[in-house]
Amino acid sequence: MIPGLKPKEATAIINSLLGGVVPKIGVQHITVGRSPEVDAFIQALEDVKQGHSMVKFWIGDFGSGKSFMLHLLNTVALKQKFVVANADFTPDNRLYANDGKGLALYAAIMDNVAIQTKPEGGALPVLLEKWIEQVLLQTGQNHQIPLTNIRQPQHLPLVQQSLMQTINDITEVGGFDFGLVVLKYYEGYISGDEGLKRNALKWLKGEYHTKTEARQELGVRDIIHDLNYYDMLKNWCKLFVHMGYSGFMINLDEAINLYKISTAVMREKNYEKILSIYNDCFQGKVNHLFINFAGTREVLENERRGLFSYHALKSRLETNKFETAAIRDFAQPVIRLLPLDNNEIFVLLKKLKEIFDFNYNVTLEISDGDIQQFMEELFNKPGAAEFLTPREVIRDFLNILSILRQNPGLDKQHLFGELQVRDERPQDAFMADIEEL
Missing domain, CATH: 1.10.8 (Helicase, Ruva Protein; domain 3)
Structure with missing residues (x-):
């Protein structure tokens, strides 16, 4: 019997692996051979807890365990009181876009926000309500108002002022509209107006596609879009830390879909966005943020389509020349996942x-x-x-x-x-170079 295994975890493990995907919960029970990577990751988490930010690239062949590793990192980070989120790059989800594909990535991230008590995702409403309760408690203490009375309508201006003060302190770009929407969520939370809460959550998750619709339903002048979603992620990170969490970790899998972008200009724009995030994290422009990318060796090393095709990234992501299969350096940005023996x-x-x-x-x-x-x-x-x-x-x-x-x-x-071996590698990824010619 495996110690600590819960029935829900066992079902998730078996059903997910039979379906060829990584289970969202319970991965710690089937982890083998990754102790050095996990130990180095825990040390990196400690650095992020202290206010640093970090970017890691998990590189391995198809089927080598990249997605599994990201889910394992989630389990570790949740226990260290991080807010975590996962999203896959797809043909419709990108870092940079001008047709809604960047916003789609943001929406996928926010839809999968998880905390230790809600590890499967969908934790954003829980976090918002936890923060509102913290603000209510603090406002009541500051103004000597009993917690049983602070929700009364006559105290609404005080609570609104406290909410906006916090948001103004922690946000930069887009803070005003972000604050107004949070106030709308609070109004719905106190009054029991589920429709108002739902609309506010829709805005916060990047699900409004026109300013007109957002203005009609919430009275705000702007929405989250392709060009400002990254600033909003940084705002969320600051809010989570303000609430008492260690930081915000975002896992972005299937980077092969950036490699497969057909137009060189758009592909380069996405790599430029990765560079911008990398510089923000390592130059101290953002705090308590941890972003993981996962992809194949082609995604990293291909000189025509991969990250190495963008010179500024190549110079930052080249492997430590002293590293070997036996002597590993897990402190560098790129972690190569070797096959299990x-x-x-x-x-x-x-x-x-x-x-x-x-x-x-x-x-x-x-x-x-x-x-x-x-x-x-x-x-x-x-x-x-x-x-x-x-x-x-x-x-x-x-x-x-x-x-x-x-x-x-x-x-x-x-x-x-009756066992047979099949080539399960996605052929379109390996044909990408040919298609571009």
Whole structure:
């Protein structure tokens, strides 16, 4: 039995991995072989807690565990009292755009805001209401008004003044409209007007696409858009820290979708935005912010389309020339994720078997020797050395466990013999250079 494993976590782990995706919760129970990376990350979190900011690039081959690593970082950061958020780059989500794709990325980030008591995301309303309660308590103490009375209509101006004072202290660009919308949320919170709360939250999450609509529903003059969303993220970071959180960590996965942008000018603009964020964090222009990017080696190293095609980024992201596979430098901005070795994969599969049994309340007759035989069958298949990834190993193993659970009379050895290795790499990513010619 795995210590501390909860039924909800076990279900999330099995269902997600069977579907080929990383579970949002419980990843700490299936972590193997990443202790040095996690230890270095914890040290980086301590620096961010002290007011520094940081950017990390997690680089590895397709299926090497980049997304898993980001989810593991979430679990660690949540325990360190960070607010965290995840978003994937897609053809419709970018860092820089002039057609709403930057705003779409912001909306995805804010929709996935998580805290330790709500790790699956959707925590923004919880955070807003927690902050409002803090302001109510502080306002009551400052003016000697009992907490039971501070919500009364006659005290509304005092509370509004306190809310706006805090916002003015912590925000820079867009602070006025941000403050007005938070006041609208407060009005809805106190009066029980769910419609007003919903509209305010819609604005704060970047879901208004026209100023006219926002003005009609909230009376504000501006909205969050492609050109100001990053400033708004910095405002949120300051607000979270003001509330008592350690900082704001944002994970941005699937950077291959920036690499695949077809026009060189737009691709360069996105890389320029990465450079701007990088400089802000390492030059002290923003505090308590931690941003992680995840991508393949092509995303980083390709001289024509990757980050190295932008000279200012290449000079900052080149690997420490003294680093080797045996001697690692986890303090540098780029962390290369090396593949799990066979011993680590064996330990991982043993853990997954325990979690599977716990989830379904069964005890499948799969011994350590059976796991070793499964690995030998799979790793000796044609193409295994080139194409086999941890993702495929895990899914094949869980698929066999699922079949055996529902068909206990089947021969394990026969199932092992049916294993095949497939090339699961997305072909369009590797064809991008050709398409540009």
